[in-house]
Amino acid sequence: MPEARMEAFMARIQRGEKVEAHDWMPEDYRLLLLRLIHMHAVSEIMGAYPEKEWVPKAPTLRRKMSLMAKVQDEIGHGQLLLRVAEDLAAPLGRNRIELMDDVITGRIKFHNVFHMEAPTWADAGIIGWLVDGAAIITQTALLDCSYAPYARVLKRICAEESFHMQHGESIILSLAEGESWQREMLQDALNRWWEAIMFFFGPPIVTDAARRMMEYRIRSRTNEELRQKFLTRYVPRIRSIGLEIPDSAIRFDEDAGLWRYTEPDWERWSRVVRDNTGPKSQERVALRRMAHQDQAWVREALVRARTAAAI
Template sequence: MDVATGLSYEEKLDRFMERINAGEKIEANDWMPDDYRMALIKLISMHGVSEIMGALPEKEWVPKAPSLRRKLGIMAKVQDEMGHGQLLLRVAEDLLAPLGKGREDIMNDLLKGDLKFHNVFHMEAPTWADAGLIGWLVDGAAIITQTNMLGASYGPYARALQRICAEEVFHAQHGESIILALAEGSQEQRGMIQDAINRWWPSLLMFFGPASAATTGSSKQDITIKYKIRTKTNEQLRQDFLSKYIPRVHSLGLTVPDETLRFDEDKQEWIYKQPDWSEFKKIISNKGPRSGSRLQLRRTAYKEHEWVRRALG
């Protein structure tokens, strides 16, 4: 029994569910069940650090962009991604405060390897086509995931996503512009796009997570749907991605590396070759192609800028 309210935990939970089922937004200072808070902390912290780590593959292309216009475009995109990360970490801080934790704990968990960041940002980006594909397909996948949470029951996250999704649309257009320019170029340039698609395809399928908890032992998607943080399952989001982008890839005369890929008219869903989910677990455990180097870069930057945090604190 809560002395302040005179309500049992079960009664408070019932009232909480009534609120979110009625479409009300939960705010940072509102009562919330522990599993709701922890699901939000895990989701928003991972989203925040993924935005920060996600700037690194494209940061590598800032000095190598093929023109001044492209350089300015990718620099602006990197700045946006870092801004998204800071915005999301601020949202996570309010959830962590009652637990006696804050932003520094999030960053320390990332640098120690305790907090995962998105699988796609562990991958290599060896050509200019990779820089374009990240904007076109990776950010395209992110838009599908994030717009699914624009109506999230947690108000601060839903409001942050309004800004983030609006900017991600520009990022996807930026990436598509790079891809279209290459597609209209030489055979070598078209080959660069195809090579990038071939390398990134498994990661793009993994982007949305496994269809069932049995694959990873996690029931996060069930909790987020239960509490109306999102409305669609991992597999529904993946199907949305395939429906949107397979026709676009084919329209450029390009292919995806999956001979089994087809649309089942009866089931109204895409049939595709499952990625290697054991490889997914390995990658998000910081054993991907560029996990070590990108984490080390972030550790170095965090240490070198400690004086700024002290001055602001």
């Protein structure tokens, strides 16, 4: 009785039980999770590129080591998440190579923030401080996810992201306390990233997919709740270091208990993500192609070496 199985599954989830990779799950649940985790994995990997550009230019030995460690963590998160996605994709007949090919063919999207330019050292700081800060908020909201393998991986990811946030904050504080031209560089970077970060949390409307994910207890908070949490946490911090938030409408509405802000251009940013038309989208997809397709010979060599060793 498929309906009885579905009811039993939903009852399990409602009781707060966790689903493991080999448990039975509805197709809809599998597909929603796979899309979420696949995009998360790919975003971690694509998220390495804007910061990677700054590793060779990091201005001190300590900054160089810490930025390198951070980029390594992001790729590592991508790897952990790909493993989770691979297990979900296996019954659908899809493997790791195909999951990575999807980035190059544009079948899978990655977060809007990673389509952006990072033209100065201050951008590397803002990414660590605010983009990772935003990511911590969206990811900790998933820690209680009904799918146990994802929740386990997220626990480690969130712990590492909090180091990233501190790494970003340390870069930011040096710039904020530095020369006037360093502060200007920092304010310019904030101006460049603000709207993208507001968009990062997604539109305030609860889409059908978001509603289903809440029913399945994959996620429990709305986009708007998460954006509000980010504003509550970061608006005072940004102001406390003497930076100005590039939105004249930003204010806390005491009566409603909500932050008011200028809405990002939902349409424009959605196009960037959907069609890979951001200022750096194509360049970064090309880097991924270089890593993945141009080095297919290396992966093939490993398979041949294994065969040769077995003979």
